[in-house]
Amino acid sequence: MATSEVRLIRSPISVIGMWLTTVTAVTFLVVFLADLLGLHTNPYIGILFFLVLPSFFIFGLILIPLGAWVEKRRRDRGLAPAEIHWPRLDLNQPGQRRIAVGIFALTMANVVIVSLAAYRGVEYMDSTQFCGQVCHEVMKPEFTAYQDGPHSRVSCVQCHIGPGASWFARSKVSGMRQLVAVARGSYSRPIASPVQNLRPAREVCEQCHWPEKFHGAVVRRVAEYSDDAKNSESLTTLQMKVGGGSARTGGATGIHWHTNPNTHIEYITTDAKRQVIPYVKLTDASGTVREYFADGVTPDQLANGDRRGMDCIDCHNRPSHPMAATAERAVDSTLASGEMPKGLPFVRREAVKAVKASYPTQEAAAESIASTLREFYRTQQPAVYNAQRQDVERAVAAAERVYRRNVFPEMNVQFGTYLNNIGHMDSPGCFRCHDDNHKTKDGKAIGQECDTCHDIQ
Ligand code: HEC
Ligand code: HEC
Ligand code: HEC
Numbered sequence: 001m002a003t004s005e006v007r008l009i010r011s012p013i014s015v016i017g018m019w020l021t022t023v024t025a026v027t028f029l030v031v032f033l034a035d036l037l038g039l040h041t042n043p044y045i046g047i048l049f050f051l052v053l054p055s056f057f058i059f060g061l062i063l064i065p066l067g068a069w070v071e072k073r074r075r076d077r078g079l080a081p082a083e084i085h086w087p088r089l090d091l092n093q094p095g096q097r098r099i100a101v102g103i104f105a106l107t108m109a110n111v112v113i114v115s116l117a118a119y120r121g122v123e124y125m126d127s128t129q130f131c132g133q134v135c136h137e138v139m140k141p142e143f144t145a146y147q148d149g150p151h152s153r154v155s156c157v158q159c160h161i162g163p164g165a166s167w168f169a170r171s172k173v174s175g176m177r178q179l180v181a182v183a184r185g186s187y188s189r190p191i192a193s194p195v196q197n198l199r200p201a202r203e204v205c206e207q208c209h210w211p212e213k214f215h216g217a218v219v220r221r222v223a224e225y226s227d228d229a230k231n232s233e234s235l236t237t238l239q240m241k242v243g244g245g246s247a248r249t250g251g252a253t254g255i256h257w258h259t260n261p262n263t264h265i266e267y268i269t270t271d272a273k274r275q276v277i278p279y280v281k282l283t284d285a286s287g288t289v290r291e292y293f294a295d296g297v298t299p300d301q302l303a304n305g306d307r308r309g310m311d312c313i314d315c316h317n318r319p320s321h322p323m324a325a326t327a328e329r330a331v332d333s334t335l336a337s338g339e340m341p342k343g344l345p346f347v348r349r350e351a352v353k354a355v356k357a358s359y360p361t362q363e364a365a366a367e368s369i370a371s372t373l374r375e376f377y378r379t380q381q382p383a384v385y386n387a388q389r390q391d392v393e394r395a396v397a398a399a400e401r402v403y404r405r406n407v408f409p410e411m412n413v414q415f416g417t418y419l420n421n422i423g424h425m426d427s428p429g430c431f432r433c434h435d436d437n438h439k440t441k442d443g444k445a446i447g448q449e450c451d452t453c454h455d456i457q
């Protein structure tokens with residue numbers, strides 16, 4: 001009897017299943033050990049080993065009983081002798097005992113392997129590597145900016161998914177949709193922003209930034225340079241009145257007043273980028289409601305617009321993916337940091353011109369930027385070219401980096417593609433509401449006096 005049972009499992013399907021599980025299990029264990037020792041770095045290897053291998057492993061496991069079942073059905077129809085019974089298990093017989101112990105041990109081992117695989121799979125899918133590099137073409141702009149931003153030590157999922165099972169499940173569902181879009185090449189270029197259904201910022205940002213803690217002011221220095229030979233610098237120092245406040249310290253003040261737990265601001269927006277805001281509703285700590293209407297607002301706009309509670313990302317919409325609004329700003333920041341040599345005549349003008357031109361790919365851009373800059377100094381400024389050769393090369397490297405950091409032709413991302421809502425110089429930002437034109441029925445406006453927000457020196 002035992003022998004006929006063994007033979008059932010010897011059916012071709014079951015044998016394939018056994019091979020599959022054994023090979024994948026052994027490979028998986030080897031890779032898992034290597035991973036523990038820190039030996040794997042390539043994201044594609046991660047996908048292969050932690051997502052594909054376990055699927056094959058489980059598939060193999062299913063094949064084994066399936067093969068036995070199919071074999072039994074086949075024998076039942078024709079060949080099978082009528083007296084096939086289920087095996088009578090007798091643990092007193094050493095042979096059967098060994099088989100039973102063997103099966104039990106293998107099952108336990110399989111359970112361990114599957115759980116390890118599932119655990120690593122989930123952990124892997126939550127890694128920055130997975131988010132930023134696997135679909136590298138698609139996420140390249142965000143990943144590049146992220147690595148260079150203030151949150152480069154915060155993983156993508158901490159903002160985009162956050163803690164909790166329901167957001168985890170939602171993210172996996174939308175992740176499947178995104179995978180299909182990537183496979184079919186049907187994703188939008190650039191990827192649309194704002195992200196619909198992003199988790200509310202209060203749940204995300206406040207894991208680390210506690211709104212009641214904010215107080216006082218923050219100093220911002222903005223350095224700008226001109227197109228003359230000396231790359232003349234002009235400095236603006238802004239004292240940003242960040243403010244904050246808590247229930248304990250009394251009234252909230254300053255810029256962070258908007259997200260104080262006692263303040264509630266709702267607004268309606270009529271465009272996909274949330275730039276047009278015809279209506280704002282403020283409910284203050286005492287429950288008093290104030291409604292502001294933009295000049296010329298129509299009932300139709302109010303009825304069909306998107307209604308949203310204001311939170312951190314209505315101002316900090318690029319906390320992790322800051323990209324320069326213009327080529328001038330990007331080049332100026334390298335001059336300010338010293339990456340671009342300030343002492344090289346006309347470097348501001350020439351670098352801006354070079355990174356502003358349009359190129360089909362980042363590689364083409366890098367080549368062209370290098371040759372244009374070298375050519376300019378070689379032919380137009382030969383004395384400088386000879387005396388400051390190293391500066392020319394530093395300028396080339398800095399200009400190339402400015403381009404790679406901000407412009408992604410393959411994804412149609414240019415300077416200014418993603419608007420930053422902090423400020424009001426490059427896009428309306430704060431002035432979407434603070435334009436002296438959003439008024440209550442009794443004529444009170446959301447104001448634009450400069451010193452509400454900052455002192456300028
Ligand atoms: C500090 C929080 C934070 C982190 C960390 C973060 N993001 Fe974002 N991400 C945002 C916010 C906020 C937006 C803009 C949302 C909006 O405007 O609605 C955004 C937008 C995006 C977009 C939409 C396109 C765009 O540029 O607006 C993509 C794609 C994206 N992030 C990918 C990533 C990837 C990949 C990582 C990890 C490498 C990552 N994000 C890490 C907060 C974060
Ligand atoms: C996991 C923790 C974490 C989360 C979540 C997080 N941050 Fe931060 N954030 C930090 C840390 C740490 C810094 C300081 C980085 C530094 O000083 O280099 C920072 C810095 C900042 C700064 C100052 C940036 C600058 O240029 O100085 C802003 C603004 C900010 N975060 C906004 C946000 C917003 C908005 C969100 C939600 C979308 C968010 N953060 C989510 C940890 C976090
Ligand atoms: C009304 C717009 C607005 C809202 C809403 C807002 N911020 Fe800010 N935040 C600012 C501005 C403006 C600054 C000043 C720095 C600057 O100009 O970049 C700032 C500064 C910061 C800083 C740096 C502070 C420092 O001391 O260096 C952090 C961190 C920050 N915000 C986090 C948050 C978080 C978290 C939220 C949501 C709870 C939030 N902000 C809501 C506009 C806003």
Ligand code: HEC
Nearest residue numbers: 253254255257267280282315422423430432433446452453
């Ligand atoms: C969605 C509309 C909206 C946006 C966008 C917005 N604000 Fe406001 N803000 C308001 C409203 C409403 C008030 C209250 C005006 C009043 O006093 O009646 C206000 C008040 C303020 C105040 C005074 C707070 C106090 O102490 O009472 C400051 C400072 C401020 N905003 C800064 C900013 C900055 C900086 C930005 C851009 C980063 C910004 N706001 C963007 C709606 C907005």
Ligand code: HEC
Nearest residue numbers: 220222236422423424425430434447448449450452453454
């Ligand atoms: C509602 C708040 C608010 C008001 C009102 C406001 N600003 Fe600003 N301003 C900001 C914020 C936020 C920034 C960006 C700071 C940063 O770069 O982080 C900024 C940046 C600036 C800058 C630096 C621009 C740059 O090149 O980066 C200048 C200059 C400036 N403001 C001038 C003014 C003047 C002049 C007024 C009065 C007409 C004014 N602002 C009114 C919020 C405000």
